[in-house]
Amino acid sequence: MTASSSPVDLAVLAARVIDSSQARSGRYLLGIAGPPAAGKSTLAERLRDEVNAKLSQSTAEIAPMDGFHMFNADLDRLGLRALKGAPQTFDVEGYVAKLKQLHTEAEVGWPAYDREVLHEPVPDAITIGPDIGIVITEGNYLLLDQEPWAQVRQILHAIWYLDEPLDVITDRLRRRHLAIGRTPEQAEVKIRETDLPNAVLIEAGKGNADLVLLS
Template sequence: MDAPGASHALVERAVSLLDRPGRVVLGITGPPGAGKSTLTTQLLAGLRSELGEEVVAHLPMDGFHLADVQLDRLGLRDRKGAPQTFDVDGYVAALQRLHDEPDRTLYSPGFERDLEQPIAAAIAIPASARLVVTEGNYLLLPGGGWERVRPRLAETWFVQVDDDVRRARLVRRHEEFGKSPEAARAWVEEVDQPNAHLITSTRDSADVVVDLESLGG
């Protein structure tokens, strides 16, 4: 289902998931630079305004990046951001705990962009949170352990944007975090683009496809 309409419609669709019993987890996915974080921020604001702060929570997949010390040990430092550079088992376990232990606070790692490192227990999801939005690249991936993610989500929304816009955003992002323009462009082509192709191949498995250009984002 394509969803080019106003963000209010997306908020209402997310709210409607609460018709289901128990805690509900909504997944936001898409390739690097597509605007997942932008959509998630806007969606969370709308949901909190409508439902209340205590009812809505955010569990980003980024906190499950492997630390650089582990990437060095595995020889994967130059592939950082690829599926195998995340703790997929830890992420799946956190999603399962959201369902199995709804009366307990879930402490989850966050990701510090300035350090480019995960931070343990940086996020607390309270028992009052009935709707949890989780966001990340590989929520629909059919292998490598990621196939265990989708069954734990009520719905998964795929975010897309024009590819030239997306790649330009990525270059700017890498430059902002210290790469030279040449190194930023090389990283986009050699690391981000193969990941993007892999993620885009999962698009048809999504419940909703959100075109951010149509939303003005």
């Protein structure tokens, strides 16, 4: 697949989502992929709100991949705490199973990730009810070719890739790490040893996106 590229125009993107969802029966599942700190969560929220405004009803909701971080106790047990955020630190099997449920079940409980206090997943923090016909799931590894991540592409109807320059995401990551209490030295280590290698891995899947969004 050769992905087309487009600037972020919310009105155009929302119309695209609505047209795609109305062309099929059942829930429409859209993925937004991209490197850490690219702005995926912000885009997903703005897109959801734009879709709901255009349709004058709350039919779109977000089902974030972040809720499938492994719990910190499990990361410690597996010796993966320092790599938190890498592909192997997520419950991808659980994520795939929940995505499949969105196709088959009217109501699905969805986990969220608490970035403010717990820094842990919170089970069933989001309810995707029967009135939700459009689900936007955003996360780093939706286009990863490794199993079982590769199953995600088979479940979603479309995946967009949000592109950002490396210097922009590096600056955002630095501010994010400092905001949660890391020292400047710890922030630089985390960026160098985890975040940027993950960004390179994620970018390798960009050519498989249905649409590449340019900032």
